[in-house]
Amino acid sequence: MTVTVLVPVYNEMDVLPECCRRLHDVAEARAEDFEFLFVDDGSSDGSAEWLLALRERDPRVAVIELSRNFGKEIAVSAGLDHASGDAVMLLDADLQDPPELIPDFLAAWQEGYDIVYGQRLSREGETWLKIRTSHWYYRVINLLSDVPIPADAGDFRLLSRRAVEAVKGLREKHRYMSGLYAWIGFPQKALPYHRHPRHAGRTKWNYWRLWSLALEGITSFSTVPLKLATLLGVVTAGAAFLYGVFFLLRTLLFGNPVPGYPSLIVVMLFLGGVQLICLGIIGEYLGRTYVESKQRQLYYLRGLHPRRESEQDG
Template sequence: MSDDLRPPRPTEYTLSVVVPAYNEAETLPELHRRLTSVLDTVGATCEVIYINDGSRDKTIAVMHALRTQDSRVTVIDLSRNFGKEIALTAGLDHARGHAVIVIDADLQDPPELIPQLIDEWKNGFDVVYAKRIARDGETALKKFTAAAFYRVIRAISRTQIPADTGDFRLLSRRAVDALKQIRERHRFMKGLFAWIGFPQKAVEYKRDPRHAGTTTFNYWKLWNFAIEGITSFTTGPLKFATYAGVFVAFVSFIYALVIVYETLVHGNPVPGYPSLMVAVLFLGGVQLLCIGIMGEYLGRLFNESKNRPLYLVNEYSPAPSIAHGIPEPAPQNAPQSAASR
């Protein structure tokens, strides 16, 4: 899109920063210190939205302490742990800014990059995502699996999800409004950010190690997260099940012809018990794999059909400064209750 076709940005604008957190009591004070030092320089009316995703430590108490110290802080306490993707959705539902920054609470993503994201937003881009060129503090296995996942999903999905990119990004108001229309339960936000389209641009950066604590994403959770992303944005596994069935049936038919030929022409006996067991176990394994793939999709349809709200809010404490300069959002999602579909 040419520069003259990109939507103009207001000279005076409001900025929302959305921070989902789970057991991040140790990192939040330092995050807020660095965050506010950046926000003080951007020349915008700002709000910082902290979402407590059912933390078991003192995260909610730290959030309220930050709200007492800084009138720009909003606290959303979810009724339980709904997962990062849902907590992020809750933050976007309540964000009021012309531009919205999404950043993790672990300080692996530097708040000091925010001015660069804002500059690209002012140039007319609706989604400005931070692309990692280095991942300090992570194991070689973690880096390899992350790189492999993004390349696999790009290869099998029609939605081109940027590689080496997390949730750290800036969204324009119309991008946020578009995301708020998507109320599916199985949410892969990195895919949704790409799916909405609009002009997008990458800003490269080096990712830092965690400031404190340990990550709650072990390899089992990352595996399930990968399955969530793949099943949310492609039917490739279902096609694989179809192609695997066709291939196995074709090979089995050819093998059956070979056995008939060998028996009738050369008088060779039919292969015995070992070969029979191998064939049965192989076919059984393929069938179970295909049934499992279909079960993953069927389970997601079942969850979507229940039509439950995405989340429930235990407490909503808006920033004291909201009434001064940041208007209320359109009444699409009631802030005091669940965000319905």
């Protein structure tokens, strides 16, 4: 059996040597034929050059170079498009997800599970705010989504060949990979583990990128926000109608005193805020529909360097 270890890379020169060393140790202890597929997502720190040099020394290494930085979700998709293994193991280069757990994923796969995902029990080295917002996000998206998305699970997972082929058939431009893995179905199993701190370097995920990813997940797998916007509009219109009836009755019974200026400003600002929120929700969905309608390619390659089969066969 061939196992492809898929590693997206973006300016990870600080961690690549240690990552490759630990992957090599795991592969040496196993009977499966391992392929290490690195997808360089437009790195500018020499990561691609280092990986190409490694490929000259290790015939198990394959390198895909994207034409620019497309983002991690697209880099993973490009790797899945070119992965040839019977099973594909997704792993981040920063070593927060330990490669030494790969045998546990393979054991679960051999039990008959098509997707085995790592479920984080702890997240050492991350801030309290990031941990709590991540916890809340998974609970919110599962309240909104029709497809249950495993909580506290990232890209650390193994996919069988038929799961890979299923994901490859989903070509939407705005991609939330954790949701796509859940959407395709097939038998899935959680593998609890403790996440390690980053081995070296700095994370590429700032709060703005995390917020954008959260919006991708919600808008890709739920139309509940649109329904909530409609409900908010109905409730606001109903409240305005009742408020108007109240003023009508008060005028008929007690005369027409000069209305208060502060209450008028509050009502105007409230209604304006509701309208902007609803327009923003509609805009998020409309923008994604616009992008999908252009039918652009997911990515372009600057270079494709498969594993050197000739040396492997020799």
